Amino acid sequence: MLYKCFVLDGLHEDLNRVRVKPTTNTIEAEGRPDIEVSREAWRNHLLRNDSIFVDLFHGQLKSRLQCPKCNQISITFDPFAYLAVPFPKEKRSSTLYFWPLDPCLKPVRIVVRYNADGKISEVLDALSRLVNVNPKAVSFE
Template sequence: GLHEDLNRIKVKPYVPDDETLERLEEHEQAEKSWQAYKARNDSIIVDLVHGQLKSTLVCPVCAKVSIKFDPFCFLSVPLPPKEKVRQVVTLIFNTKRRWAK
């Protein structure tokens, strides 16, 4: 897509999953995750419309909390139901079939 065409990273480095992230503070996890993403994806599209989502999972057995930060490009936004709008338009013609002013 457009992002790939404009990507400033021409040779994408291998970025392994960093399993030490869970030991860091949340803001540090978010920053390192974003840096890893930007190491392979750096375009004006990323600058303007990409972002990061935080996912939190809690194990129901041991109560271990797992936090992950994932990049996104699109978010679903619910739209309200379409309202019906009724509008009356009156057109007035003159005898020479031109629009009246």
């Protein structure tokens, strides 16, 4: 993937119609509407980048940060050419039978879904939630 990004970025630079790239500043929202700030940030991006790759592959990512000390909020719209998206974790399901300690109650068949790379404790927690029993009271046999 990294090689593809490198090649696409090189092609973008070769085809970029902007020859003299002016310096630009980061655009801050400062209480203005998102659409206004987004458009201004995109115009700034186009001052330095104008190619078929920008038209087809570039986008904007809204970032919102809040200072934990003073609660000031900073909103920016950053351009991106490649957006890394994590793959969802693989889920598995198992059919388990729960036998209550009370002999008058029948065993219960339950399907539990869990992460494929999860721990057995996560399966026990999921099972205990489904049957409404303390996780420490559940064991495998």
